[in-house]
Amino acid sequence: MATIKDINFLYTIAPLAVIVFIIGLGVLLLNQHFQKNLANQRLKQEELKNIHQNDLLRTSIQVQEEERRSIAQDLHDELGSILSIMRMQLVLLEQQHSSLQTTRQLSEKAMAAIRSISHQLMPPQLEAFGLIKTLATVTSQINDSGQISIHLTTPSPITNLPWPVSLGLYRILMELINNTIKHADAKQINIDLTLNNDYLSCRYSDDGKGLPDNNHNIGLGHKGIEGRVSALDGKLEMGNCPTGGFYAIIELPVTKHQHAK
Amino acid sequence: MNFPEIVIILSHLPILLAVVYTASIYRQLRPELKVFSWFIFFSGLIQFASLACWFARKNNMPLLHLYVAGGLLLIAWFYSTVLSGFISKKVIWSVALAFLLFTTINSLFIQPVHTFNSYALTIESVLIVILALFTFTFFYNNIVKETSGRDIKSLTWINSGLFVYYSSDLLIFYFGAIITQTLSTSLNQYTWVFHSFFSIVMYTCFIIGLWQRSKT
Numbered sequence: 001m002a003t004i005k006d007i008n009f010l011y012t013i014a015p016l017a018v019i020v021f022i023i024g025l026g027v028l029l030l031n032q033h034f035q036k037n038l039a040n041q042r043l044k045q046e047e048l049k050n051i052h053q054n055d056l057l058r059t060s061i062q063v064q065e066e067e068r069r070s071i072a073q074d075l076h077d078e079l080g081s082i083l084s085i086m087r088m089q090l091v092l093l094e095q096q097h098s099s100l101q102t103t104r105q106l107s108e109k110a111m112a113a114i115r116s117i118s119h120q121l122m123p124p125q126l127e128a129f130g131l132i133k134t135l136a137t138v139t140s141q142i143n144d145s146g147q148i149s150i151h152l153t154t155p156s157p158i159t160n161l162p163w164p165v166s167l168g169l170y171r172i173l174m175e176l177i178n179n180t181i182k183h184a185d186a187k188q189i190n191i192d193l194t195l196n197n198d199y200l201s202c203r204y205s206d207d208g209k210g211l212p213d214n215n216h217n218i219g220l221g222h223k224g225i226e227g228r229v230s231a232l233d234g235k236l237e238m239g240n241c242p243t244g245g246f247y248a249i250i251e252l253p254v255t256k257h258q259h260a261k
Numbered sequence: 262m263n264f265p266e267i268v269i270i271l272s273h274l275p276i277l278l279a280v281v282y283t284a285s286i287y288r289q290l291r292p293e294l295k296v297f298s299w300f301i302f303f304s305g306l307i308q309f310a311s312l313a314c315w316f317a318r319k320n321n322m323p324l325l326h327l328y329v330a331g332g333l334l335l336i337a338w339f340y341s342t343v344l345s346g347f348i349s350k351k352v353i354w355s356v357a358l359a360f361l362l363f364t365t366i367n368s369l370f371i372q373p374v375h376t377f378n379s380y381a382l383t384i385e386s387v388l389i390v391i392l393a394l395f396t397f398t399f400f401y402n403n404i405v406k407e408t409s410g411r412d413i414k415s416l417t418w419i420n421s422g423l424f425v426y427y428s429s430d431l432l433i434f435y436f437g438a439i440i441t442q443t444l445s446t447s448l449n450q451y452t453w454v455f456h457s458f459f460s461i462v463m464y465t466c467f468i469i470g471l472w473q474r475s476k477t
Binding site for chain 2: 012015030038
């Protein structure tokens with residue numbers, strides 16, 4: 001009978017070492033597979049998080065727009081009509097007391113201010129005539145002021161845009177025009193709108209100073225633009241033109257929002 | 262009845278306890294623990310049948326062949342449920358099916374059913390040790406803690422039990438062929454005392470794991 005001493009060392013220990021190696025290798029391979037799947041899970045989680053954030057943003061913009069619409073209507077319908085009656089009475093009183101002329105003028109200014117605020121909050125022509133006609137009116141008003149010249153080009157007819165896209169692009173363009181007028185010291189603005197397949201593309205550019213080089217902290221206005229584009233699942237590119245001035249390219253999906261109100 | 266025989270018989274007590282306890286709480290268990298309870302029932306059935314054969318002085322080796330094949334399939338099912346979403350089920354099941362094929366060939370042609378199937382046992386232990394070791398690292402991941410945090414404590418106890426038993430088994434069964442050939446019968450029995458000790462440890466871990474399950 002053989003004793004324990006007879007057990008061949010090589011035949012016993014070498015396979016055991018192989019087994020330990022196999023175990024280590026197995027754990028390593030499983031871990032690699034796990035890390036790969038984990039990265040996929042993380043991507044999925046990020047995707048879900050982004051979708052959720054976009055939903056929140058969209059809802060918040062919708063609520064904001066509803067609130068604006070309601071305030072604009074209240075200002076125009078209620079406060080506007082009260083001031084109109086007040087003005088009429090002031091005109092009557094003015095015939096008896098000429099000193100009321102200033103009061104009447106103030107009431108007219110108040111009415112004009114209310115009208116202007118209410119239109120800025122929710123332009124009535126946007127709903128009635130659509131984005132292109134509203135933009136044409138706005139640019140023509142600005143051009144009439146002589147401060148700056150805006151060229152609006154729409155090579156193909158753009159009709160029946162979904163309301164969120166019309167309103168979103170209107171707000172974005174108003175913000176961009178406002179920024180150009182306030183900060184860019186520009187003389188001309190070009191706005192090109194095209195409808196390609198399912199996307200509404202807008203190229204905005206001015207001949208002003210452009211964005212400052214150290215513009216790391218973007219302002220609230222630009223954040224608002226980014227938020228609106230993101231909420232509409234669109235794409236945004238902003239920067240300085242090689243020839244000087246600022247440019248922004250906005251692409252918004254149209255069919256995705258076709259049934260939205 | 263000598264000391265090793267008493268220890269071997271007593272080692273069946275935690276098995277009985279685990280089977281009864283699992284049966285009593287089966288309905289309250291979450292899916293992965295429900296899957297694991299099938300391993301406990303299967304293992305309990307084979308262990309007691311094997312003990313009965315031992316008392317009847319009948320060769321209980323065929324039961325061991327069955328236990329190895331069925332046990333690994335049930336444990337693979339358990340791990341594929343626990344690691345679901347992070348480790349592809351295909352990976353675990355293809356390994357398990359490849360093992361089933363190997364153990365069938367082994368039992369038919371290499372180590373017949375009335376002999377000790379040390380090859381299959383060694384490979385089974387290697388596979389379970391790999392899964393158990395990986396599962397320890399798996400439970401440390403934050404995303405895993407977030408998704409299955411409630412049951413991690415319970416599953417860690419079960420995983421520890423499987424790791425302790427199968428890593429010790431690996432050594433016992435690896436040296437099994439040498440032990441049975443080279444040592445005397447009385448010394449041979451002491452290796453089964455060690456085996457019984459680790460079996461007690463494993464079933465105790467199972468009971469603790471099931472006891473610490475999430476009760477919400």
